[in-house]
Amino acid sequence: MILILVKLFQGLYVSNSGEPWVEEAELIRRAQAGDPAAFDLLVERITPYLYRVVRRLASDQNEAGAIVQEAWLRAWRARHRYVADRPLSPWLVRIAVNVARDLWRKKAPLDFADLGGEEIVLPDPVPGPEDQLTRKEALERLVRGVKKLRPEYRMVIALRYDAGLSYKDIASALEIPLNTVRTHLRRAKSVLRLWMEAEDG
Known part of the structure; x- marks a missing residue:
């Protein structure tokens, strides 16, 4: 499994296309x-999705890779506790979130004020090259802003917009009340809006 993860992150992994497709269940x-080959196939299929979610939580690519790797190791150890009639991805996201939390406990938290606020609305995409460049720059600024958020705000943003989880699934993954999910999302968006306005001068 570790070799597959390393190759996936380096873009060197090539699946054995001669094998027939096997359903996730x-x-x-x-x-x-206890079949490690089956687990390796799950790693191969789900790691790109899991990495995309974790990348938003992590401070850099190395940290994201370490979180994903540890999440898969914990998933292997906890595989008997997984309830097979539930979707696998949210279970893995919950494990990755716990790995990230463990990592953040070792670091000093960022101090941002808890603010209420409005949603960030990015301009609609338009075909002109200048407008596309402006939108790309706005998205890059937004990504930088997300990295500055408190960990709990980054988590809800990543789980909602990268993982596509419902508020209920986010609450379950983070083990927090549904209203707290809504509050964190609202405050995260407010902090991002203020940060982007401040950057605009």
Whole structure:
């Protein structure tokens, strides 16, 4: 599994296309029974999604890779506790969030004020090259802003917009009340809006 993860992150992994496609439920069943090859196939299929979510939580690519790797190791150890009739991705996201939390406990938290506020509205995409460049710059600024958020705000932003989880699934993954999810999202958006306005001068 570790070799597959390293190659995935380096862009060197090539799947064995000669193998027939196996449904995720069957791979999960085999992995829970201790089949490392089935688990490796799950790693191959789900790591790009999991990495995309974790990348938003992490301070850099190395940290994201370490979080994903540790999440998969914990998933392997906890595979018997996974309930097979539930979606696998949210379970893995919850594990990755816990890994990230463990990592952040070792670091000093960023200090941003808890602010209420409005949603950030980016301009609609338009075909002109100048407008496309402006939108790209706005998105890059938004990504920089997300990295400055408090960890709990980064988590809800990543789980909502990168993982596409519902508020209920976010609450379950983070083990917080549904209203807290809504509050964190609202405050995160407010902090981002103020940060972007301040950058505009």
